[in-house]
Amino acid sequence: MVKHVSLPLTAEDVKSLKAGDEVLLSGVLYTARDAAHQRLCKLIDEGRELPFDIKGALIYYVGPTPAQPGRPVGSAGPTTSSRMDGFAPKLIACGLRGMLGKGGRSQEVIEAMKQYGCVYFAAIGGAGALMAKAVKSAEIIAWEDLGCEALRRMEVENLQAYVAIDAEGNSLYR
Amino acid sequence: MSMRIIPREVIVEKVADLCFKAAVDLPDDVYRAIKRAGEREESPIGKSILVNLVKNADIARQERVPICQDTGVAVYFVEIGTSVDMSQWDIYEVLEEATTLGYTRGYLRLSVARDPLEDRSNSKTNGPPVVHLKLVPGDKLKITLAPKGGGSENMSALAMLKPLAGKEGVINFVIDTVRKAGGNPCPPCIIGLGLGGNFEMAPFLAKKALLREVGERHPNPYYAQFETEILEKVNASGIGPGGLGGSTTALDVHIETYPCHIASLPAAVNLNCHAARHASIEI
Structure with a gap:
């Protein structure tokens, strides 16, 4: 059975999602990769405001292709999540409730997910054309200099994903 | 002249x-292999992913957007x-x-x-x-x-094995590389295995092996059989599509070889994601 999940996530959403659930995500999410994560953590360390409200937010690890004319975004599948492992616990401690990417996560990330309540969703790696169909709008909200790696606000409707690691630490990866 | x-x-x-x-048209052999794998895969998530990958390739081809x-x-x-x-x-x-x-x-x-x-x-x-x-x-x-995408390239590896490690040593190295890679290289992968040559040649052989059509076996029956044996073992690992579990971890294994030093057995694994893109022209 497919679960419909609205973004941003509530604490109840996080609790109800279990590893193995197939989900369709709808609502607003934010996109960031390596460099944007480094900058987000630097802002937190300096006690400064983030470019978006991180409480309940979901970050999608993606660097889309440029949008063809008349489209909100180009191809938009996930990148390897483990590159963000060093930064994720700090963001989770600040209220991040969802992450969307591909591949396994470190034990440190899983511990933070359990402690603060956060879910890790796996998107379908390499299915960028399919996932772009679910993107209704995309706008750069910070760090345009990073090109495809800029921080974006994305509105999605029925974005296909799977709960890969739940907030109790259950994982589909072996 | x-x-x-x-x-x-x-x-x-x-x-x-x-x-x-190359970016928008998935080669027919890869497309067929993913479709066939989707019909056989028994893990529900694995099947769902494979079916969506076929859909993805269709959208890319029809709408001319990158796969x-x-x-x-x-x-x-x-x-x-x-x-x-x-x-x-x-x-x-x-x-x-x-x-x-x-x-x-x-x-x-x-x-x-x-x-x-x-x-x-x-x-x-x-x-x-x-x-x-x-x-x-x-x-x-x-x-x-x-x-070539970064996700699968990052999980590739080279080993300078001992000659007496033999077939078993090679299989262990391949399985170990695939296990460490998990869901990162976007399985189901195509595995390019370069054997022999030397330190810089084995990875080149592995990359070249990725260009071969899915389903096409090595012309030497010894290596053709070895490809099949490795494929079965990789698919028994359970890593599955996206690393989320299942019996489709690789679509194929391709081996390329070259003679090597009597003291060496260079082995290189170049992983390719399921979006195994390539295109050729002759001018």
Whole structure:
């Protein structure tokens, strides 16, 4: 059975999602990769405001292709999540409730997910054309200099994903 | 003997088109292999992913959008006939110009950093590409482009095995590499295995092996059987599509070999994601 999940996530959403659930995500999410994560953590360390409200937010690890004319975004599948492992616990401690990417996560990330309540969703790696169909709008909200790696606000409707690691630490990866 | 002149702009235009075609049209052999795997996969999530990958390839082909947002580093395998007049242009410059034109015109992602360490800023041209040249008899220019994503390239590995490690040592190395890779290289993968040569040649053999059609076996029955044996063992690992569990971890295993030093058994595994893109032209 497919679960419909609205973004941003509530604490109840996080609790109800279990590893193995197939989900369709709808609502607003934010996109960031390596460099944007480094900058987000630097802002937190300096006690400064983030470019978006991180409480309940979901970050999608993606660097889309440029949008063809008349489209909100180009191809938009996930990148390897483990590159963000060093930064994720700090963001989770600040209220991040969802992450969307591909591949396994470190034990440190899983511990933070359990402690603060956060879910890790796996998107379908390499299915960028399919996932772009679910993107209704995309706008750069910070760090345009990073090109495809800029921080974006994305509105999605029925974005296909799977709960890969739940907030109790259950994982589909072996 | 007269040399054949191929105008520079002809190569640039054709190769730029090739960049776009490779990004949006999944090769038929790969498409069929994913579809077949989806019919056989028993894990519900694994099946769901494989079915969605077929859908993804259909959308990319019909709507002319990239199969994957990581349109990769452009890797060219070039065969230049010795009767082609090579004083007309510098093939490296021509391919770099064509790559930039193809990637910018086609709205493909620019994914090359200027420098590995000192300056990681985007080159904004997707250049320079990686070029492998081979001289062959004749007056033709054959160019194969295999754009390569970072996710699968990052999980590839080289081992200098002991000769007596034999088949078992090779299998253990491949399985270990696939296990460590998990869901990162976007399984189901195509596994290129380069055996022999030396330290720099084994990875080249592994990359070259990725160009072979899915389902096509090595011409030597010994290696053909070995490919099948490794494929079965990899698929018994349970890693599955996306690393989320299942019996489809690889679509195929391709081996390329070369003689080597009596003291060496170089083995290189180059993983390719299921979006195993490549396209060729002959001019």
